[in-house]
Amino acid sequence: MSADQQKRGVLGSIRSNFLAGLAVIAPGVLTVWLVWNVVTWIDGIVMPLIPRRFHPDVLTGWDVPGLGVVIFLVFTVVMGYFTKGFIGRTLVIWSERIVEAMPVVRSIYNAVKQIADTVLARTAPTFDRACLIEYPRKGMWATAFISTTTRGEIGDRLSDGEELISVFMPTTPNPTSGFLLFVHRREVIELDMTIEDAAKLIISAGLVYPDSRKGTVVASPGLLGPEQTPRA
Numbered sequence: 001m002s003a004d005q006q007k008r009g010v011l012g013s014i015r016s017n018f019l020a021g022l023a024v025i026a027p028g029v030l031t032v033w034l035v036w037n038v039v040t041w042i043d044g045i046v047m048p049l050i051p052r053r054f055h056p057d058v059l060t061g062w063d064v065p066g067l068g069v070v071i072f073l074v075f076t077v078v079m080g081y082f083t084k085g086f087i088g089r090t091l092v093i094w095s096e097r098i099v100e101a102m103p104v105v106r107s108i109y110n111a112v113k114q115i116a117d118t119v120l121a122r123t124a125p126t127f128d129r130a131c132l133i134e135y136p137r138k139g140m141w142a143t144a145f146i147s148t149t150t151r152g153e154i155g156d157r158l159s160d161g162e163e164l165i166s167v168f169m170p171t172t173p174n175p176t177s178g179f180l181l182f183v184h185r186r187e188v189i190e191l192d193m194t195i196e197d198a199a200k201l202i203i204s205a206g207l208v209y210p211d212s213r214k215g216t217v218v219a220s221p222g223l224l225g226p227e228q229t230p231r232a
Contacts, residue, residue, distance in 0.1 A: 043068035130198035132189040133167055133181065143198055144169040146190070150182050158182060172205045 046068035047055065056064040082088040099109045127145035135142040149155075150164035158164055163185045170178035191198065197210035 039066050039069055042072055046072050127168070127195050130191040130193050130195055131167065132191065133169065133183060134187065135169060135181070141189075142169055143202055144181070144188075145195065145198065146188065147180075154182060162186065170199075170202055173203050175199055175202050 043065065050071070052058060056062060056067060083092055096109075100106050127147060129146050131144050131146050132141045133144050134140065135144075144167045147166040147168055150158065150166050155164060164182055165185050165188065167181045167183055167188065168178055169181055170176070193201075193210045200208050201210065
């Protein structure tokens with residue numbers, strides 16, 4: 001073996017070991033970094049609202065990271081308990097009426113409130129299941145999520161006697177953005193993989209595939225049948 005080949009072999013081994021170590025270390029480091037930044041951000045908002053004489057570094061000489069998070073959690077629990085009562089609900093209704101009288105503020109508040117209600121509600125709506133849709137052209141497929149049966153004005157206007165469903169097709173690697181599509185159910189291939197597995201597939205840009213299961217893909221009735229020819 002030549003010196004050049006030995007050198008390449010050593011460098012290849014170092015590179016392989018480095019990537020293996022990085023795969024082990026990166027998730028933990030990124031998690032700690034994210035948690036630390038969230039804690040620091042909340043502390044930066046909450047602690048300035050507390051009188052300086054009550055800060056731990058003034059009382060004890062020690063800085064206590066995360067105290068703002070504790071105060072925020074306690075305050076949130078107290079507010080939740082208070083707003084369940086008659087007086088609390090009345091104050092919330094009055095404050096919302098005041099906000100409704102402010103044109104720009106009203107739009108922002110209603111949008112944020114709707115998002116918060118959806119995300120934090122105990123019975124928040126979730127996607128029905130993962131699926132494949134032919135997009136953006138015939139012969140090319142994209143992973144998406146079935147939301148629900150299309151209803152309301154959109155369902156009425158698009159109604160042609162066939163069942164329409166609402167499908168959310170997220171972008172990669174950021175699944176929080178994407179496209180809302182209204183398609184015929186027969187044009188969708190439903191998958192057995194869970195919503196979480198499909199999300200991992202999308203976020204990883206196709207690098208992480210879920211374990212195969214029995215009957216991995218379930219085609220909607222009529223989609224792949226011999227009598228069904230996909231439309232162009």
